[in-house]
Amino acid sequence: MTKSIIKGIGHYVPENVVTNDDLSKLMTTNDEWITERTGIKERHHRKNRNDSEETTAYLGFKAAEIAIKNAGLTAKDIDYIVFATLSPDYFFPGCGVLVQEMLGCDTIGALDVRNQCSGFVYAMSVANAFIKSNMYKNILVIGAEVHSFGLDFSDAGRGVSVIFGDGAGAVVLSATEDENAGDILAVNMHSEGKYADELCTKFPGSKYGWSDRMRLEPENVTDAEVYPIMNGNFVFKHAVSRFPETMMEALKSAGKTTEDLDLFIPHQANLRIAQFVQQRFGLPDEKVFNNIQKYGNTTAASIPIALSEAIQQGKVKRGDLVLLSAFGSGFTWGSVLFEY
Secondary structure (H helix, E strand, O other): OOEEEEEEEEEEOOOOEEEHHHHOOOOOOOHHHHHHHHOOOEEEOOOOOOOOOOOHHHHHHHHHHHHHHHOOOOHHHOOEEEEEOOOOOOOOOOHHHHHHHHHOOOOOEEEEEOOHHHHHHHHHHHHHHHHHOOOOOEEEEEEEEOOHHHOOOOHHHHHHHOOEOOEEEEEEEEEEOOOOOOEEEEEEEEEOHHHHHHEEOOOOEOOOEOHHHHHHOHHHOOHHHHOOEEOHHHHHHHHHHHHHHHHHHHHHHOOOOHHHOOEEEEOOOOHHHHHHHHHHHOOOHHHEOOOHHHHOEOHHHHHHHHHHHHHHOOOOOOOOEEEEEEEEOOOEEEEEEEEO
């Protein structure tokens, strides 16, 4: 029977570190206010907001290079790419084809996933299905974001802008029939689109208009359309409800319990959400991995960055049972349970 195993992993973030104190120079906020509400102390932003080189695809490419090397493979061994992001280089085409070119892969397929904070979980689910169907053998799965170019660093936008950071994580998911190897044991994906407007960026698009509107009637394009908006309390309420649901669904599907878990890695949206879920399940600190303190919310990149760091730090070893869960705009949520 074909299994899906994480053969290699890597992550990459811009060198530029932005602390809470740095943000306090741009808007009315402070370290205590941000830390209390989000748990974030710093995040990475590309140095120049208008940099045309350190793009989302570029960050994904750098993370992918590490993952492929870690897997003991070359770019020619990759036969499919799944790229998750909400901040693509272009409106179209997607970032997957740009990474295919950067890596020098063969003319393989490249699929972009637009599921925001749950993007990496969705991407892993897609890759796992391709592996289990024996269609592909080595799939590169990337989650990458550059948020910093599109945030409102004013008092009006501080509730959102203090949260997000730039970065990328990547895994090589490979097929194996080794009975002693790990495997993806369970996946689930959900959505509830009636709440789409509670966390979104509205412009540009077919509903709110295109670039010509910005050029011809800039006075009618509002900040609430251009910049991300979030009903924070509403999102928090739904996240702490959906996280436990998707976690239990994955565990039950695999015949496992929370006691069997070696590590739980939640999407790094807000430290308070992760702590609430941890307490709900009675998980000890050593079984939950958070790094939002250093990176902020990197959306589709948050889980692969956290998984990469956890493996680097020896918190995940071969044979360990690991649960990845995410909730984000859409509303979308889901989990991946695997033996590493």
